[in-house]
Amino acid sequence: MNEVQFTYLIGAGASALAIPVINDFAKNLVEFAEYLEKFKLKEDKYPESYGTDSRPSQIKDKFIENIRWLANECEAHSSVDTFARKLFLSNRQSELIKLKGIVSEFLLWKQNENGIDKRYDAFFAALLEKGSSGLTLPKNVKFLSWNYDKQIEYSVSQFKNPSDDRMIENFLQVSPRAEGTAIDTEDFCLFKLNGAIGGTIKNGGTYVPMRMDFNLVGEKITDDIEQNIMKNMMFRYNLIENRIFHEEYYGNTEDIDEYPTIMYSWERNPVFEFVRTNALSATRKTEILVIIGYSFPTFNRNLDKKLLQNMENLRKVFIQSPKDSIKGVTQRFKSLYESITEIEIEEITNVDEFYIPFEY
Numbered sequence: 001m002n003e004v005q006f007t008y009l010i011g012a013g014a015s016a017l018a019i020p021v022i023n024d025f026a027k028n029l030v031e032f033a034e035y036l037e038k039f040k041l042k043e044d045k046y047p048e049s050y051g052t053d054s055r056p057s058q059i060k061d062k063f064i065e066n067i068r069w070l071a072n073e074c075e076a077h078s079s080v081d082t083f084a085r086k087l088f089l090s091n092r093q094s095e096l097i098k099l100k101g102i103v104s105e106f107l108l109w110k111q112n113e114n115g116i117d118k119r120y121d122a123f124f125a126a127l128l129e130k131g132s133s134g135l136t137l138p139k140n141v142k143f144l145s146w147n148y149d150k151q152i153e154y155s156v157s158q159f160k161n162p163s164d165d166r167m168i169e170n171f172l173q174v175s176p177r178a179e180g181t182a183i184d185t186e187d188f189c190l191f192k193l194n195g196a197i198g199g200t201i202k203n204g205g206t207y208v209p210m211r212m213d214f215n216l217v218g219e220k221i222t223d224d225i226e227q228n229i230m231k232n233m234m235f236r237y238n239l240i241e242n243r244i245f246h247e248e249y250y251g252n253t254e255d256i257d258e259y260p261t262i263m264y265s266w267e268r269n270p271v272f273e274f275v276r277t278n279a280l281s282a283t284r285k286t287e288i289l290v291i292i293g294y295s296f297p298t299f300n301r302n303l304d305k306k307l308l309q310n311m312e313n314l315r316k317v318f319i320q321s322p323k324d325s326i327k328g329v330t331q332r333f334k335s336l337y338e339s340i341t342e343i344e345i346e347e348i349t350n351v352d353e354f355y356i357p358f359e360y
Helices: 022-038 056-076 080-089 093-114 118-127 151-157 165-172 223-250 270-283 298-310 326-336
Strands: 006-010 129-131 134-136 141-145 189-192 200-202 206-208 288-292 316-320 344-348
Touching: 022 056, 022 093, 056 080, 056 093, 056 223, 080 093, 093 223, 118 151, 141 270, 151 165, 189 270, 270 298, 298 326, 316 326, 326 344
Parallel strands: 006 141, 006 288, 141 189, 288 316, 316 344
Antiparallel strands: 129 134, 200 206
């Protein structure tokens, strides 16, 4: 295998077979609320170790009310990101916290229900190699993802045996990373530019990934496991309500843990500034860029432009998108990428599998 440097830049379309796209987001939020309304909790209390007197059923009622609120707002705006930007600009911090909490739990639920976008499996089946020391990923491939989902982690976990969420995150070199975990930008890396679902930034700035059982994704689960998933979901949403309380009554949330770790491109946080700095370093030598399911939304253009301009050796770009949208994506890419050197752009309209260039 040659050492041409590849970077994949992916957006929501890369997870579209498992995660709702913008046009379906509001409808799927309503379905989420309906699922919660029908769900019956067998035990309406938490063990003392959870440190809360709130009852899961009480949290659930409030959660459902807020999900329906967000579904209505999504219908009234062009996307959930547009609404998030509006809340940010108008200093409606409590509502922005609420939005992030709902989106995080909704995507976790949707992934558990739908499993993995099968295109990730085909892609990593091609990239992974088996050697004497186990599975390896190519050092000359980097991933920049604007998605907060765990589709890549879920997919790769299916190839690793045994697999555990921490091991998978280290294997993929996922960023953001737990404090003290080093990253080698010369090896395979996955950068979550918009943050990640689950996760917590502890008071003081330490990032803690959410513990997850990848074996449950897309599988039929027992009633006891579903009860446990539901109670933990309600517990996490109660953390969101606590953050909102601090924001509304004390005017800030600086003294409590930040959950979840969705961080939009226009927001500033030391953990994610570090992610974006490392992403620039890791992809600087990119020669071939593959763009999958990403439309270069205006909100992200500052960071997108910085990333693209930073690719000083870029010579070829593959843009993979459905036929009805690809011309617009290509045009937006050209408006962001400015160079005195001509680069070749090839459009890929077949989206049945993620594109792997013949140069690889």
